[in-house]
Amino acid sequence: MxxxxxxxxxxxxxxxxKNAVGLAFQNAMNAYGYAIAIENINPIMGYEKPVAIKMMLEKHETDKSKITDQLIDDIHTEFVTSMIHFYETSGDIxxxxxxxxxxxxxxxxxxxxxxxxxxxxxxxxxxxxxxxxxxxxxxxxxxxxxxxxxxxxxxxxxxxxxxxxxxxxxxxxxxxxxxxxxxxxxxxxxxxxxxxxxxxxxxxxxxxxxxxxxxxxxxxxxxxxxxxxxxxxxxx
Known part of the structure; x- marks a missing residue:
């Protein structure tokens, strides 16, 4: 066959x-108060990004009641905005x-x-x-x-x-x-x-x-x- x-x-x-995706993800998390090392981000970059965001929140947010669909959506929107700007303007594509x-x-x-x-x-x-x-x-x-x-x-x-x-x-x-x-x-x-x-x-x-x-x-x-x-x- x-x-x-x-x-x-x-x-x-x-x-x-050149790790633009991981850095954009890191910056989006940081914008909402979650400082995460890039070496912890890169291994999950193959996942659907809202799922990756939830994975990171579950590891780094001690108050689980704060992990809401709205927070995940807000962080994802931040990431998407950054990525679209990068891919529209960067000469590295x-x-x-x-x-x-x-x-x-x-x-x-x-x-x-x-x-x-x-x-x-x-x-x-x-x-x-x-x-x-x-x-x-x-x-x-x-x-x-x-x-x-x-x-x-x-x-x-x-x-x-x-x-x-x-x-x-x-x-x-x-x-x-x-x-x-x-x-x-x-x-x-x-x-x-x-x-x-x-x-x-x-x-x-x-x-x-x-x-x-x-x-x-x-x-x-x-x-x-x-x-x-x-x-x-x-x-x-």
């Missing part, structure tokens, strides 16, 4: 991130090395390309527009477009439904965090590929048991080439 679809994460996997070339090879082989993300759609749309990726991908699904974000498989389920992909056995999932890997596993993806270009190192990814760990996104082609004749011919 050949791979028909590759689902990529965004920040840290396909889009360069660029693809990671070999991303666009990998997209081109996959599409030439007839493989669909999807992006999913822990960002809300309003942030993700700005990134797609700034990079000019509207015609390079088949679909993008953000965490606020489904009931449950990662590590639940809801975003991949939506992608499958929209693209007419019947089985997760024909899907490869690629991402740089724990929740990317668990999303792929929970969906039943044939390949669940961790990548070291973002939040997690190889050593940090290994305990979550991805099928592969790579250092460059172009390695995806070699992994799935055995299943896709056109890619196999390109490799030879």
């Amino acid at each position: 050949s791979i028909e679809l590759v689902v990529f994460d965004m920040a840290g996997t396909t889009v360069k991130d 660029v693809p990671l090395p070999n991303v666009e070339e990998t997209f081109d090879v996959l599409r030439e082989a007839g493989i669909k390309i999807a992006l999913d993300t822990g960002f809300s759609k309003n942030i993700a749309d700005v990134i797609i527009r700034r990079l000019g990726w509207e015609d390079k991908i088949d679909i993008m699904v953000a965490s606020d477009e489904v009931e449950n974000g990662r590590p639940f498989p809801d975003m991949i389920d939506k992608i499958k439904s929209e693209l007419g992909v019947v089985s997760s056995e024909v899907i490869a999932k690629v991402g740089d965090t724990e929740v990317d890997i668990n999303e792929g596993i929970n969906s039943g993806c044939r390949y669940v590929i961790g990548i070291t270009t973002g939040a997690f190192t190889r050593e940090e990814l290994m305990p979550y048991k991805p099928t592969h760990i790579i250092d460059n996104i172009s390695e995806v082609i070699a992994i799935i080439s055995a299943d896709v004749k056109i890619l196999s011919e390109k490799e030879s």
Whole structure:
């Protein structure tokens, strides 16, 4: 059964991130009185951001009655505003090395390309527009477009439904965090590929048991080439 679809994460996997996401999250928490070290924030950046905010509040707020939906929404609004401004104005919005070339090879082989993300759609749309990726991908699904974000498989389920992909056995999932890997596993993806270009190192990814760990996104082609004749011919 050949791979028909590759689902990529965004920040840290396909889009360069000099920790802008983690710093924006840190600043949003700080604006509401929660000073949290960046090393405690980075590991949860793959989660849907309201969920990540709640996780941090539960760790750092002793008065649990203060952890309300309104507080979570207010902090998330602060984060979203900061991220949209960053992605609209920064000159640092660029693809990671070999991303666009990998997209081109996959599409030439007839493989669909999807992006999913822990960002809300309003942030993700700005990134797609700034990079000019509207015609390079088949679909993008953000965490606020489904009931449950990662590590639940809801975003991949939506992608499958929209693209007419019947089985997760024909899907490869690629991402740089724990929740990317668990999303792929929970969906039943044939390949669940961790990548070291973002939040997690190889050593940090290994305990979550991805099928592969790579250092460059172009390695995806070699992994799935055995299943896709056109890619196999390109490799030879």
